[in-house]
Structures are given as C-alpha cells and as structure tokens.
Amino acid sequence: MQQNWDGAELARWWSLNFDELALIETKPLRTRHGFAAQMKMYRWAGRFIDHASVIPAEPVAYLAEQLSAALTDLDGYDWAGRTGRRHREEILALLGLRRMTADDRAALVAWLEREICPTAISSAAMVEQVCLWCRDYGLQSPADGEVKRLDRSVRRGFESALLERIAAGLHVDAITKLGGFTDRAGRCDWLQHDEGGSWPGWAGKHPRRGGTAFLHPVAAASRRSGWRWRRPTFGTTLSSDRPGDGPRGAPAPRRLGLNAIYLVRREREIVDAVVDLLIETVHKMATTAERRVVKTIAKDFQKVHGKERILARIAEAAIATPDGAVCDVIFPVADQVALAAVVHEYKAGGSYQSRVHAVLPSSYGSHYRRMLPTLLSLLEFRSNNAAHRPVIAALEWLNRLLVEGDDRRVIHPEDGLPIEGVVPARWRDLVLERDGAGRWRINRINYEICVLTALRERIRCKEIWVVGADRYRNPDEDLPQDFTEGRADYYRDLGQTMDAKAFVSKFKVEMAAALHRLNAGLPGNPHVRLLWRGRNRVSLSPLEPLPPPPNLDAVKAEIERRWPGTGLLDVLKEAALRTGCLEAFKTSGDRVILDASTLQSRLLLCLYGLGTNAGLKRVSAGTEGVSYAELLHVRRRFIHKEALKAATASVTNALLAVRDPLVWGEGTTSCASDSKKFSAWDQNLMAEWHARYGGFELAPRLKAIARQKLYLPDPGMAQELPNLLPILTRAIDWDLIERQYDEMIKYTAALQHRTADAESILRRFARASVQHPTYKALAELGKVVKTIFLTRYLGSEAFRREIHEGLNVVENWNSANGFIFFGKGGEVATNRLEDQEISVLALHLLQNCLVYVNTLMMQNVLTEPAWAARLAPEDYRGLTPLIYSHINPYGAFDLDFGRRIDFEHMRAA
Numbered sequence: 081m082q083q084n085w086d087g088a089e090l091a092r093w094w095s096l097n098f099d100e101l102a103l104i105e106t107k108p109l110r111t112r113h114g115f116a117a118q119m120k121m122y123r124w125a126g127r128f129i130d131h132a133s134v135i136p137a138e139p140v141a142y143l144a145e146q147l148s149a150a151l152t153d154l155d156g157y158d159w160a161g162r163t164g165r166r167h168r169e170e171i172l173a174l175l176g177l178r179r180m181t182a183d184d185r186a187a188l189v190a191w192l193e194r195e196i197c198p199t200a201i202s203s204a205a206m207v208e209q210v211c212l213w214c215r216d217y218g219l220q221s222p223a224d225g226e227v228k229r230l231d232r233s234v235r236r237g238f239e240s241a242l243l244e245r246i247a248a249g250l251h252v253d254a255i256t257k258l259g260g261f262t263d264r265a266g267r268c269d270w271l272q273h274d275e276g277g278s279w280p281g282w283a284g285k286h287p288r289r290g291g292t293a294f295l296h297p298v299a300a301a302s303r304r305s306g307w308r309w310r311r312p313t314f315g316t317t318l319s320s321d322r323p324g325d326g327p328r329g330a331p332a333p334r335r336l337g338l339n340a341i342y343l344v345r346r347e348r349e350i351v352d353a354v355v356d357l358l359i360e361t362v363h364k365m366a367t368t369a370e371r372r373v374v375k376t377i378a379k380d381f382q383k384v385h386g387k388e389r390i391l392a393r394i395a396e397a398a399i400a401t402p403d404g405a406v407c408d409v410i411f412p413v414a415d416q417v418a419l420a421a422v423v424h425e426y427k428a429g430g431s432y433q434s435r436v437h438a439v440l441p442s443s444y445g446s447h448y449r450r451m452l453p454t455l456l457s458l459l460e461f462r463s464n465n466a467a468h469r470p471v472i473a474a475l476e477w478l479n480r481l482l483v484e485g486d487d488r489r490v491i492h493p494e495d496g497l498p499i500e501g502v503v504p505a506r507w508r509d510l511v512l513e514r515d516g517a518g519r520w521r522i523n524r525i526n527y528e529i530c531v532l533t534a535l536r537e538r539i540r541c542k543e544i545w546v547v548g549a550d551r552y553r554n555p556d557e558d559l560p561q562d563f564t565e566g567r568a569d570y571y572r573d574l575g576q577t578m579d580a581k582a583f584v585s586k587f588k589v590e591m592a593a594a595l596h597r598l599n600a601g602l603p604g605n606p607h608v609r610l611l612w613r614g615r616n617r618v619s620l621s622p623l624e625p626l627p628p629p630p631n632l633d634a635v636k637a638e639i640e641r642r643w644p645g646t647g648l649l650d651v652l653k654e655a656a657l658r659t660g661c662l663e664a665f666k667t668s669g670d671r672v673i674l675d676a677s678t679l680q681s682r683l684l685l686c687l688y689g690l691g692t693n694a695g696l697k698r699v700s701a702g703t704e705g706v707s708y709a710e711l712l713h714v715r716r717r718f719i720h721k722e723a724l725k726a727a728t729a730s731v732t733n734a735l736l737a738v739r740d741p742l743v744w745g746e747g748t749t750s751c752a753s754d755s756k757k758f759s760a761w762d763q764n765l766m767a768e769w770h771a772r773y774g775g776f777e778l779a780p781r782l783k784a785i786a787r788q789k790l791y792l793p794d795p796g797m798a799q800e801l802p803n804l805l806p807i808l809t810r811a812i813d814w815d816l817i818e819r820q821y822d823e824m825i826k827y828t829a830a831l832q833h834r835t836a837d838a839e840s841i842l843r844r845f846a847r848a849s850v851q852h853p854t855y856k857a858l859a860e861l862g863k864v865v866k867t868i869f870l871t872r873y874l875g876s877e878a879f880r881r882e883i884h885e886g887l888n889v890v891e892n893w894n895s896a897n898g899f900i901f902f903g904k905g906g907e908v909a910t911n912r913l914e915d916q917e918i919s920v921l922a923l924h925l926l927q928n929c930l931v932y933v934n935t936l937m938m939q940n941v942l943t944e945p946a947w948a949a950r951l952a953p954e955d956y957r958g959l960t961p962l963i964y965s966h967i968n969p970y971g972a973f974d975l976d977f978g979r980r981i982d983f984e985h986m987r988a989a
Contacts, residue, residue, distance in 0.1 A: 085138045093124045094139045096146050103174060104147070111167075113149040114157025118164070119171045125208070126215030128168055130160045133737050177220045184219055189234055197238040199833070202726055206231050243337025255336060348550040351459065355539065355552045358455045362536045365448045365529075369440040387422060390414045437510055441525045449525070452532060453482050460547040461535070464556060468543050470501035474531045490515075491522045503530045542844040555844050558836030563826050570829040580821035584814045587864050591793045591812075594871040599801040601875050608874050610806040616786035617806045618874070623881055629958040631951055638947075639937050640966040646933075646981065648900070648926070648969040649688050654981045655929035656684060659734035664726035665718040681975050682706060682714040690719070690919055691926035692969060693903030703975070721914075724921035731928040738932075740939050742948075744959070791867045813860050820857030827854060899964050900926050933981065934961035940983050 096104070096116060104112050114132075117140065121129055129135065132154040144151050158164045180188075188210065196209055207228065211221045222230070247255075393413040401409045410419075457479055463472055477497055481487075491497060493512075503511045511526045538544040539552060546552040563570060571578045602608060607621040656662050662683055672679065685706065689699035696715060700708040789809040792798060798808050817824075830836040845855035872879055901923050903909075908916045938961060941947055 085136065085142075090139065090142050094120050094142050096120075096143070099174070103170070107167075109149075110153060111157060111163065112147055113144060113153035114159070114164075115167050115171075116143050116147060117154060117157075118159070118167055119174070122171055122175070123215070126211030126213075127208075127221050128171075131737075132157065132159070172220055177214075177218055180214070180219050180222065184217070188213060189230070189237075192230075192234045193238050193241075197235060202729075203228065203231050240334065243341075244333045246340055247333035247336040250336060250340060254340070347548060351546060351549040352551050354455060354458055355546055355549060358452070358459070359536050359539060361448060361452060361455070362532045365444055366436075366440065366533070369436050369443050372439050372443070373436050390418055390422070437507065437526075440529060441510075441523075444529055445525045449528070452528075453478070457482060461544050462547060462554065463538070463544045464554070465543055467501065468538055470498035471531065471534050471538060471544065473498050474502050474527075475535065478528065478531065489524050491524050491527070493520055493522060497522055497527065502534055503527065540843060542840065551840060555840070558840060558844075559826055559830050560833060560835060563829065567822075571825060574825060574828060574832065576825060580818040583821060584818055587861070588793045588812075588814065591791075591864055591868055592797065594868045595790065595793075595797070595801055595804065598871040598875045599803045602803040605875065607877055610804065612806050618786045618788055620785060620874075620880075623877070623884060626881075626957070627954060629952070629955040631955045632958050635938065635941060635947070635951075635955070635959075636963055636965060638941055639934075639963070642941070643937060643966050643981065645968045646966055648692070648930070648967055649684065649975060650979075650981060651933045651967065652688055652691075652926060652929050653684055653975060653977070655731055655734075655932045656680070657977075657980075659731050659932065661727040661730040661734075661925075664730060665723045667717050677977065679714070679718075681977075682711055683718060684975060686711050686715045686719055687922055687925060690715075690922035691900065693901045693907075693909070693919060693923075695903060695909070698903070719918065719922075721917055721921060724918065724925055728921070728925045728928055731925065731932055735928065735932045735935060738939075739935060740943065743939055743942050743956075744935075745956070785873075788870055790870060791863045812864055816853075816857050816860055820854050823854040824857055824861070827858075896927060896930070896962055896964060897923065899967075900930070900969060902969060930964065930967065931961045934963060936983050 100116070100119065104116055107115050117132070117135055118128060120139070120143065121127075121135055132140070135154075140151065140154065143149075144153070191213060192206070192210070196206055201209070207224065210227050210230070214221045221227070390413075394410055397409050397413050456475060461472055461475055463469060474497060493499070499512075507526065507530050511523055511530060513521050513523055515521050535544065539546070542552070542555045545554045560566070560570065568578065577583055602610070609619040611617045611619060662680055665683055674682070685699050685703060686696060688694070689696045689711070696711040697708050700706055700711050788807065790804060790807050791809055792811040793814075795811040797811075798805065801808065827836075827841055830841070831838060845852050845858075873883075908919050910916055910919070938959070942951065
C-alpha cells in the first residue's frame, strides 16, 4: 500500500468532484467521511475495504479537509454492515460499473495468463492486479473469494500448459533419461545429487560438461511462454528440492516437465558453484603466494636484525686495517652467518610484486595446475565485448592443448597464443623469454597464470560470462528484452517522466534550494562549523545525550509480570493464527494428505527449528508424536524461500494494520538499516550470510562526515554560497545524466521487474577496468542525492538524532538475533547456500512474529488509562517492541492449539 503521496497524486486520486460532493451531501454528517473514503478508495484501488486502517493517513486527512470533517469520523463508520453495503451499491451506480460477463471473464483469464502469471507475483499482488484491471475496463471487481479461486485456477492452467509445452519439446532420449528420476531407487549416474552441495562430485565425474544438454528445449519453452526460470516460481510445484518428486500417478507430461525444470535449475546452480570455485581458487593462489612472500620478508628481517650496525662495524674494521685478512679483520665483528643473511636478503631483493610473481609459478605448477584445467574444461565462456576476445581465445587454446594431451612447458609466439589483452605489462618479462638461439618463447606456466587472473577479473565484472550459469549469466539478459517496445510503460511504472530535461531540471531546482537553505541557516547553527584547512573540514558537535525514559523499565516489568516466560514457539503460533501467514506455505506436490491441524503443527515446529538454528532433529526429540522424518518431509515439501518471504510480508502487513497510532505514532516512512553477519561453517566458499534490513527512506549515518563535499548545480553558484565555500566542489555533469537517462531507466526497470538484482548490476559496473557510462551517470545522480541529503543532515539536529536513534534500534535487532538464533552457537551449520538462506529467512520470520506479539502486548498495557497517563513523551520516544526479557526460547516443544496468549483479560489488578 502506497504510503507517500505528493500533491499531484492526492489531487488526481482523492479530489472530490461536483457530482461526488452532491451525493456525499445527501448523507448524514457522521457517515460522509467514510462514504467519501470508500468511494475514492474504489476509484484508486478498484476494490472496497473493510477497515479504515487500510487507507493511508495522507488521503484520509486530504478528504477530511475537503469535507470539513474530523478524522475521528471514520472510527464509527459501518464499513461492512448494512450502511456500508448500501453505500457500496450507490458508489457502483455513481461510477457506472457493470457486472462481469462470461466474455469479460475470458478476457481477464487470457490477460492473467499472458501478462501476470509469467511475472510470478504473489497471490495478494495478483488480487490487486485483477481489481485494477476491472477498474480500468469499467467492471465491478469480483469478491475476494472469487478472485482467489480465479487465481488458483489460472495458475494451475498456466503451469500445466507450460509443463506440457516443455514435455512436448523434449527429445525421446531426454524422456528416457528423465524417466530415471521417477524411481527413487534408480538414480541416474550422469547427475549426482546429495545433501551437501553436489558440484564437487559432479565436476569430478564429468570432465566435459554437457550431460543435460538435451534439456535445452526447457529454456526455449520457458522463453516462449514468458516465464523465466530464475524468477520466483509461479507455483510451489516448480520449487521442489528433489528430483523425482513428481506425484505418483501424475500425467507423464507434467512429471517430465517438473523433472526437466528441476534439472535445468540444478545445472545452473552447479555451474555457478563451479565458477565460484574457479574464482576462489585463482584468488587463493595469489593470496597464498603473497603470504609466503610476506613471511619470507619478515624472516629475512629477523635474520639480519641490525644490518646497518653490522655494515658500519665492518666498514670501521676495514678502514682501520686495510691490509689485513678477512678472517682476522671482518669475522671478529660480523660472523659468517650474519654476512650470509645479508647476501641472501640482497639477492632476494626487488619489488614486492616481482617477488610475488617469482613465487607464484612454483605454487601454481606444483599444486593448483592439477585442478584448474579440469574446472576450465567444465565451463563455456563467452563475451559480448570484442576487447575481451583475446582472453576467450587464450582459454580455447589452452583447452585444446589439454584435450590433445600437449603438456610442454615452453611455447613459441608463432603458435598463435594471444599476448595483448592477456598478459599485463608487469608480467611480460616473466612470460616472454629468449632461448639459447635468441628466439622468443612463452613460459607456459606464467602464461596460464596470466590467463586465469584475467579471466577472474573479467568474470567478476561480467565482461566474460558463462553459458548455463545463473549469477554469471549473459549480462544482456538482465535488462528487459522488450524495453524498446514498452518504453512508455516502463517509464510509467517507475513514475518518471520521459523528458530527460524535465527530470534533470527537477533535481537541479531541489539541489539549489537545499544549498541555499543550508547556507542561510549555517551562521545560526552552533553545532556545525566548516574549516578551511586540512582534509577534515566539517566539524559536528556530538549530540547531547537525551534523558533516559523514566517509565519504560516499568512497562517491561509489567509485561513480564503479565506474560512471564512466554514460549517463543507460542509466540510463533499466536502470530501464525492471527495473521494467517502459514497459508503462504504450499506443497510442491499436487495434493496434501495431512489434515490441516497436523500440517500447521509440523510447519510451526519446522519454522521454529530453522529460525532458532536448533535444527529439526532437536525439535523432534523434544516433541511427542512427531518424528524427524515427518518434519523433514514438511520442510522439503512446504518450506522454500518464496514462501518464507511471503509469510514474513504477511506478518509485516498484519503488524502495520494492528499498530495503534496513539501508542506508536503515525511514522511510516523511515527506519534504520545495518548489516548483520552470521558465521557459517568454513567449508563453504561463501562463509558469511549478510541480512540487511531495508527502509523506505534512506537516511545513513556517514562515518566520514568530516571529509564530505557538496556539489554544485551550476559552476557559477559558488559565490552565492559564501558560508559553504570550504566544502564546495565541482558542478554536476547534467549533460551526462541526460544522455544516459534512458539507460538508467532501463537498469532501474530491470531491478523493479526482478530480471536482475542489484548485486549483478553493480558487479558489472564497479569492477570493470573502464567505467561504464551508465555507471558514471548513476554516480553523478548519486552525488546530487547525496548533496541534498547532506544539506538536510548538517542543517537539522533533529534529523541527525533520528538517524542515530534508528541505528540504536538496529543494535537492538542484532541482540535479538543472538537471542533467537541460539542453536549451534549461532553458526549456520550447513554448507549449502540455499539452506543458509532458508535459515536466515526463518529467523526473519521469527523476529517479525516476536515484534507482532510484543506490539499486541504493549498496546494491551499502554491503552489502559492508568498507564497512558503515566507515560511521558520521553517514554514514547524510546518505546520499542524489540524486547524479549519475558520470552523463553528453550524447553520442551509443547504445541497446544487450545492454549492461547491472553491479550484481553490480562489487566492490572
């Protein structure tokens, strides 16, 4: 639900015209505000609502201003009763909407299959899209239950059609091989699968990749259908974690399609893992050589400690007795061991890089070279840039030597090896040598090191991509393929004008106003000083500590008194029952045999075991009537990334709906962000998982605030800002932003439509040797946004304090992480990246459930008149639901659906 509204949007969607005002004036005063809100909400969202909390605060106030009504009028409006139903009929008549016919329904189904299902949006988002479609075509929106049934029906139809197209495109050999997955006992030997990540065994058993080449029709069929395998699945069926999990008795096309999609996705995961291994191995090879050199240098310094003093004593002795023998004059002041160490240090001298390059070939030739050629043979590299073709040609040449069994250490340039674009200048002397006859020759070991280093650098910036990979795929696939045809639609979806000059002009005006505002307010700001000398030119006075809230400890003690030792599992259960978040977990099969109560219990136990890191075995051991195998079945069939994200979103939406503005205030547009690291077992290449908490408004605390600079909208504007001169720098290159505006929108659209993630785009931009022009434009626009933010940060002490308070909230989050994620010492005890992500997402869900239940508990206490009168403004400032002193995360796992957390009757005596 949109929370931020500007004047133009409010006027477009929430202004009342004369006809609407005339109808509203026929209503009693107490119902006018509710009638207007219901009517404008239908115009905007295409659906009626059942509660005032769904409507954003700004439109509510905007309507009240037009009607001269009080905001409290909505509290007594009968949204779903007889009055509300009568008002809905009048609104539909006023809007001239007709009921949906069979033809309309068929058109809606076709539109959903063509436009919505391939995007893999959630069921809630699909309901919103259906309502908006009906609004745009002048139709009455179906009831929620009917829309949900339509959603399930359309998704099943789309899924079945896609699987049939995939199965029809498979060769007979592919069908034979895929049949091996239908029987658990008859596992195929051409694709190994195990729990801990199967790519090492896969790589070892397959010197040449291509075992799943017969599945290429799968990708082709998905492209024709508009569905993309790397998007979240449109149904949980295609998210099955195990091959051969197609339901017994399922039609052959469906079973074949499911297994084929699984194998295509699995192959891409394996290719990504092999590329990760290649990158890490090349990096480790270089860092190992650097460590050896550093260790040798340190050892040499230890051996020749006081070298200058030794040399000075030798010089003195030689001058005093110039005709004496060495053994009689020199050795008494410097023994033979010390002199040998000095000679060794001199011979091993040279630059640090040259010493690293001297050590690297021996390390590579004796160890790493045995595995890297095998890894290279498993991958197929491509590049869209001709400048990187020499690296591709060098790889093809080396692979050809490997296939032919040619293991000679010296190669001549006339054999066709590319040098330019592969061997950097600092390595030329080590790669190119002269033989006894004076001919140039190439040292193969050093050349291979150069090729691997160049390959690693270009893969990381996506200038070279890998066929069949996901994260290392063709970067052109990240961008919307239909951007040229649907350019206007993409601009409209992002809410941006197609006029680049208008876009730039808006920022230029805002930037100039912000700078003038800071310049005018700086002389009267005692907490900010700008200095003329040194690098650190911004001096900020530390914030004065605020007095501690006087009554918050009493509130926490009251909560602990009313709900002592509340079990964390009970918190999860209560949140699930109140929010319905368990509905997000759908089976990967066609049917569910378990009854609803048993399934709910096992889902909660699984989520608890994953979110606390206790594990399913520990949970099953502490729970009567449920085994580890039963929990593992539910984990594999129901719990996956998309379901966890949907469940977390469900709890978050429910939390926003139940928050009482009288307790928490109206703030909805800012929160803090931070990075929290969870350690993992060190066998995993990706040894850390980073969970980042996002916000609506970015408000960072800049650690290097003292060295920040303010950019100018125009070169001649500096003289208009005399108070800011010490930290002013160059003007913004607006022409660059205008030239690259269309490309910037294209990359932003890729992020919005999830055809690419921010990490892959930034990897392509930031790690390239030559900056991408779009990246330069984005960086320039970032300087504009940063300058506007800095003017606000420096000019407002209240804003700085808000940011620091938000970071304190994050620190509280971090402590809550350790409290909830207590199992196995807080380490993610798995080497599979997917399982690591599941653990962190389950932790996030548990956190949200804890906040949801704590919110209800605190509102239960603070809405009592005695407590409401007791709390001071300082208490509300420090109020947070991130508390857990009353929570017990341990003990027996006794899940009783008959026992609920009492919110209504736990009142103070």
